[in-house]
Amino acid sequence: MPSIIFFHPDGRRQQIEASEGESAMQAATRHDISGILAECGGNAMCATCHVYVDEAWLARLPAMGGDEDALLDGAAAERQANSRLSCQIRLAADLDGLVLSLPDRQT
Amino acid sequence: MSATSRIDHAASAQAAPAGVPNLDVDPFSTEFFEDPHPIHQALREAGPLVWLDKWGVYGVARYAEVHAVLNDPLTFCSSRGVGLSDFAKEKPWRPQSIILEADPPAHTRTRAVLAQVLSPTAMKGVREHFTAMAAAKVDELLARRSFDAVADLAEAYPLSVFPDAMGLKQEGRENLLPYASLVFNSFGPPNQLRQEAIERSAPHQAYVAAQCQRENLAPGGFGACVHARADAGDITAEEAPLLVRSLLSAGLDTTVNGIGAAIYCLARFPDQLQRLRGDPTLARNAFEEAIRYESPVQTFFRTTTREVELAGHRIGEGEKVLMFLGAANRDPRRWENPDSYDVTRRTSGHVGFGSGIHMCVGQLLARVEGEVMLAAIARKVAAIEITGPVKRRYNNTLRGLESLPITISPA
Ligand code: HEM
Numbered sequence: 001m002p003s004i005i006f007f008h009p010d011g012r013r014q015q016i017e018a019s020e021g022e023s024a025m026q027a028a029t030r031h032d033i034s035g036i037l038a039e040c041g042g043n044a045m046c047a048t049c050h051v052y053v054d055e056a057w058l059a060r061l062p063a064m065g066g067d068e069d070a071l072l073d074g075a076a077a078e079r080q081a082n083s084r085l086s087c088q089i090r091l092a093a094d095l096d097g098l099v100l101s102l103p104d105r106q107t
Numbered sequence: 108m109s110a111t112s113r114i115d116h117a118a119s120a121q122a123a124p125a126g127v128p129n130l131d132v133d134p135f136s137t138e139f140f141e142d143p144h145p146i147h148q149a150l151r152e153a154g155p156l157v158w159l160d161k162w163g164v165y166g167v168a169r170y171a172e173v174h175a176v177l178n179d180p181l182t183f184c185s186s187r188g189v190g191l192s193d194f195a196k197e198k199p200w201r202p203q204s205i206i207l208e209a210d211p212p213a214h215t216r217t218r219a220v221l222a223q224v225l226s227p228t229a230m231k232g233v234r235e236h237f238t239a240m241a242a243a244k245v246d247e248l249l250a251r252r253s254f255d256a257v258a259d260l261a262e263a264y265p266l267s268v269f270p271d272a273m274g275l276k277q278e279g280r281e282n283l284l285p286y287a288s289l290v291f292n293s294f295g296p297p298n299q300l301r302q303e304a305i306e307r308s309a310p311h312q313a314y315v316a317a318q319c320q321r322e323n324l325a326p327g328g329f330g331a332c333v334h335a336r337a338d339a340g341d342i343t344a345e346e347a348p349l350l351v352r353s354l355l356s357a358g359l360d361t362t363v364n365g366i367g368a369a370i371y372c373l374a375r376f377p378d379q380l381q382r383l384r385g386d387p388t389l390a391r392n393a394f395e396e397a398i399r400y401e402s403p404v405q406t407f408f409r410t411t412t413r414e415v416e417l418a419g420h421r422i423g424e425g426e427k428v429l430m431f432l433g434a435a436n437r438d439p440r441r442w443e444n445p446d447s448y449d450v451t452r453r454t455s456g457h458v459g460f461g462s463g464i465h466m467c468v469g470q471l472l473a474r475v476e477g478e479v480m481l482a483a484i485a486r487k488v489a490a491i492e493i494t495g496p497v498k499r500r501y502n503n504t505l506r507g508l509e510s511l512p513i514t515i516s517p518a
Pocket residue numbers: 185189206207208218221225353354357358359361362364365366398402403404407432458459460461462464465466467468469470472473
């Protein structure tokens with residue numbers, strides 16, 4: 001079971017247990033992580049599941065698709081080089097311990 | 108065409124396939140429109156897959172199966188129509204939609220165009236104006252105190268922002284709502300609602316066809332943005348007007364019924380209005396929850412492209428499957444206290460905007476309209492009281508009200 005560590009904008013750390021095969025967004029909403037809205041339910045259509053990926057993990061994530069790239073340009077919080085949509089991060093054993101920071105806003 | 112298609116459908120109303128529970132309910136009847144919830148429950152409880160005797164089609168009403176069908180577009184296709192009518196057997200009443208009624212790969216290309224035109228970035232461009240218009244509308248209604256929340260708010264507000272955002276001319280806009288009502292009635296069976304709507308459709312169709320042309324769309328609007336993508340070579344010059352038509356078909360009556368649903372919820376559940384007033388940042392979620400709770404778009408069909416197993420039953424090729432979005436959005440297997448309207452609920456995953464590749468491409472625009480209207484109400488309105496008879500509007504697909512007389516008091 002991969003775990004994910006979230007950092008809230010105020011620095012608070014929250015660790016959750018995810019299931020293999022689900023997305024980081026699904027794990028976050030299941031555990032009621034407040035900074036993830038996921039208004040489109042994971043369809044890569046809303047950009048309200050935006051996260052900043054810890055540098056150490058960035059290269060280990062699958063490449064971003066064109067939809068994701070375009071959506072991130074419109075994300076409510078500033079897009080950075082390590083911005084991703086958490087609904088597009090599928091969790092596997094090799095992502096155990098993934099560190100994600102939450103933006104200060106999603107809308 | 109009406110007489111023959113009626114006979115066709117009657118003839119096709121064959122017996123339920125073995126093992127599939129059958130129900131004698133009509134989701135396109137006045138009884139259903141007045142109160143779909145007991146029927147939704149009966150459908151969900153009968154089984155994961157049901158057979159509807161009246162129209163000779165399969166139905167899914169539980170969240171898991173509705174979600175599964177929505178997310179398997181190659182098996183459950185849209186190109187044979189998302190209404191009861193099967194385009195493989197019956198000519199569509201209007202030229203087929205090149206997005207809603209299309210499958211990949213054709214859908215992928217047209218979808219990308221509308222997704223860009225209605226992107227989060229594009230929303231930043233309209234948000235400020237939409238916010239100011241919502242505040243002005245609520246101020247105007249506060250001065251009147253008593254009014255019809257359907258005509259004067261749920262219709263008036265989207266009409267004050269959407270046609271301008273599209274870049275439409277002033278004249279002829281009175282055709283927009285009748286046209287949309289026609290489109291959403293047309294997804295239903297050949298009942299009186301559908302047949303009468305189509306019989307009276309000529310002037311509305313002519314208006315919409317003309318407004319989809321490039322020369323009738325003001326620069327900078329969503330309509331012109333679609334045409335600009337033809338210059339870029341992403342779509343052809345013939346496809347552009349059809350994509351504009353999709354926005355005119357689906358972009359107005361839906362938000363009218365969405366905002367209407369939210370106002371009706373806040374009027375019926377004053378404790379939720381007070382929570383919203385206490386924290387106006389809940390406005391966006393209060394709108395989203397109203398979409399889950401009322402599901403302004405109640406149903407869509409798919410058609411099977413092959414033999415497929417669903418919930419343990421074998422479904423043949425070329426079968427229509429009716430998805431009850433409204434029933435899925437209140438399925439107790441998925442939602443806690445599904446029948447309560449809760450502005451703080453985690454709404455992610457509801458299927459009021461659909462799910463999968465056809466999930467509403469205008470959802471961001473709908474949310475902007477809903478959020479800024481509810482935020483204005485949260486800041487300016489202290490109480491909403493229903494002051495007269497609430498009348499339902501009948502449509503084969505859209506759930507909403509004809510009339511909602513209310514009185515509001517200032518904060
Ligand atoms: C509260 C408001 C709205 C609701 C409840 C709603 C609901 C839906 C649903 C359920 C679908 C899925 C159809 C399917 O799976 O076959 C859909 C698709 C669509 N909607 Fe919306 N909608 C809303 C607002 C809008 C707006 C504002 C626009 C345009 C400006 C729009 C344009 C479309 C289009 C073009 C599609 C077809 C997308 C595709 O097939 O890829 N909708 N909508």
